[in-house]
Amino acid sequence: MHVATISDISALAGSTADFDSLFAANYKPLARVIYRILGDSAAAEELAAEAFWKLHRSPPASKGNLAGWLYRTGLRLAFDSLKKRKRRALYEAKAPVSAAVQNPEEVVNQQEQQARVRLALSSLNPVQASLLILRSEGHSLNEIAAILVLNPNSVGTLLARADAAFRKEYVNRYGER
Amino acid sequence: MENDNRQWVADKMSFLNPPDAWNPDSTAALARFHQRRPGESWWYLATAAAVFIAAVVWFPAGRAVAQQLWQFLTVHRVAVIRVNSWPRGIAAPEIKMLGSMIPPIPASDVDQVRRRVNYEPRLPHPGVLSDSPRLSTTFSLAGGTIVKTAVLETALQKAGITGVTVPPEWDNAQLALHTSGVVVAEWPDIMLAQSLPLTLTAPPGFDFPVFSAIILRVLGVAPDEAQRLATQMGTAPPWLLPLDRDFDKFATIEEVQLASGPATLILEKDRTTIFWSVPDRVYLLSGKLSRELTIATANAVQ
Numbered sequence: 001m002h003v004a005t006i007s008d009i010s011a012l013a014g015s016t017a018d019f020d021s022l023f024a025a026n027y028k029p030l031a032r033v034i035y036r037i038l039g040d041s042a043a044a045e046e047l048a049a050e051a052f053w054k055l056h057r058s059p060p061a062s063k064g065n066l067a068g069w070l071y072r073t074g075l076r077l078a079f080d081s082l083k084k085r086k087r088r089a090l091y092e093a094k095a096p097v098s099a100a101v102q103n104p105e106e107v108v109n110q111q112e113q114q115a116r117v118r119l120a121l122s123s124l125n126p127v128q129a130s131l132l133i134l135r136s137e138g139h140s141l142n143e144i145a146a147i148l149v150l151n152p153n154s155v156g157t158l159l160a161r162a163d164a165a166f167r168k169e170y171v172n173r174y175g176e177r
Numbered sequence: 178m179e180n181d182n183r184q185w186v187a188d189k190m191s192f193l194n195p196p197d198a199w200n201p202d203s204t205a206a207l208a209r210f211h212q213r214r215p216g217e218s219w220w221y222l223a224t225a226a227a228v229f230i231a232a233v234v235w236f237p238a239g240r241a242v243a244q245q246l247w248q249f250l251t252v253h254r255v256a257v258i259r260v261n262s263w264p265r266g267i268a269a270p271e272i273k274m275l276g277s278m279i280p281p282i283p284a285s286d287v288d289q290v291r292r293r294v295n296y297e298p299r300l301p302h303p304g305v306l307s308d309s310p311r312l313s314t315t316f317s318l319a320g321g322t323i324v325k326t327a328v329l330e331t332a333l334q335k336a337g338i339t340g341v342t343v344p345p346e347w348d349n350a351q352l353a354l355h356t357s358g359v360v361v362a363e364w365p366d367i368m369l370a371q372s373l374p375l376t377l378t379a380p381p382g383f384d385f386p387v388f389s390a391i392i393l394r395v396l397g398v399a400p401d402e403a404q405r406l407a408t409q410m411g412t413a414p415p416w417l418l419p420l421d422r423d424f425d426k427f428a429t430i431e432e433v434q435l436a437s438g439p440a441t442l443i444l445e446k447d448r449t450t451i452f453w454s455v456p457d458r459v460y461l462l463s464g465k466l467s468r469e470l471t472i473a474t475a476n477a478v479q
Binding site: 020023024027028031032035036037039041044045048049052053110113114116117118120132133135136159160162163164166167170 | 179182183185186187189190191192193194195196199200201203204206207209210
């Protein structure tokens with residue numbers, strides 16, 4: 001499993017070299033996180049770049065934890081984009097499926113599962129949805145706490161609640177399977 | 178139950194795993210990022226181009242100017258009048274950019290620029306600036322404000338103006354100004370942006386002269402003068418772009434005379450900006466040149 005590392009960038013002061021380092025360290029993991037929400041690689045790369053644009057043109061007052069700022073911005077952009085997608089069926093049809101999936105029936109089944117998971121996720125509050133997305137991408141509790149600006153001691157509890165909320169939402173819509 | 182939930186959710190979330198074959202290329206993405214970013218921040222350029230959006234620009238007075246200025250950069254002309262400040266405690270009308278801001282797109286030469294924007298870009302005489310400019314274009318930009326009748330009524334009241342009625346149908350009316358495609362030419366120390374004259378959109382029947390007169394009255398312009406100016410502006414009403422309240426701490430503003438007519442010059446510690454309009458263009462020139470060189474360059478635009 002790919003595990004992204006939050007770069008130690010607290011000392012970044014906005015120079016081109018620093019910005020490039022920040023970009024190199026965080027673009028790919030951010031795009032992967034966004035992909036999980038949208039299921040569209042082109043859109044994921046575009047929104048990851050957009051998060052960097054927002055950082056470039058309107059940097060936060062504090063230079064600490066810029067990577068966390070980027071992730072929060074990317075997550076927000078992705079969830080906003082997800083909500084704006086009206087033609088979900090068409091959209092999901094474009095999402096690629098795992099190479100391990102062999103036959104048309106499996107393809108349809110996987111696309112349907114992706115759509116269900118994303119719909120259930122989009123019904124959660126943004127913090128809960130972000131918690132689940134970040135954990136599924138392999139981030140540690142401490143990394144999740146840093147990204148979402150949460151107390152590290154409470155992340156486990158929040159994740160458990162997010163799990164329960166997601167399961168309830170999903171089961172209410174589609175049943176256990 | 179908690180662990181059961183976690184595993185169940187993990188199984189579901191695994192459907193969202195990115196495909197193994199997908200590998201975002203951060204090096205290529207960074208190169209694209211730098212291509213999008215001209216020598217100066219594209220956001221600054223877009224913001225500079227957006228100055229065209231404002232038919233009225235509000236600058237608190239510079240140290241050299243005793244009073245606050247409302248600068249009227251209308252669709253076709255620049256004029257400066259002196260007024261009071263917007264009443265304290267009342268939110269001033271706020272200009273916001275509309276739609277997505279797409280960064281300038283680099284262009285290889287003037288021909289490509291011309292084809293994109295459908296007008297002839299004008300640049301300073303050859304020889305005025307040493308290098309050839311780096312050219313780029315933007316799509317049409319739009320900015321505007323939403324009229325809030327309650328705010329206008331409170332502002333009138335606070336300014337002590339009675340007998341003026343704000344039509345209730347103005348509430349939430351969106352007023353917007355639009356540029357054409359903007360041409361941006363960059364040299365090492367200065368940048369020129371230009372657009373065709375602005376166009377204005379508003380709800381059908383919106384009475385711009387009356388709106389202008391109300392704004393001017395709030396700003397302390399006498400009723401007769403407000404009416405005269407408002408009528409004169411016709412369909413090019415005053416627009417408000419409040420800048421930093423501490424503007425006067427780091428810049429001065431003055432009206433200067435170019436060969437083509439009046440222009441407004443903003444002098445900051447390390448930047449000089451001048452903007453002006455002629456019947457078929459609006460221009461903004463900004464950079465690190467001195468006041469005199471900036472004026473000379475503006476006069477050389479043809």
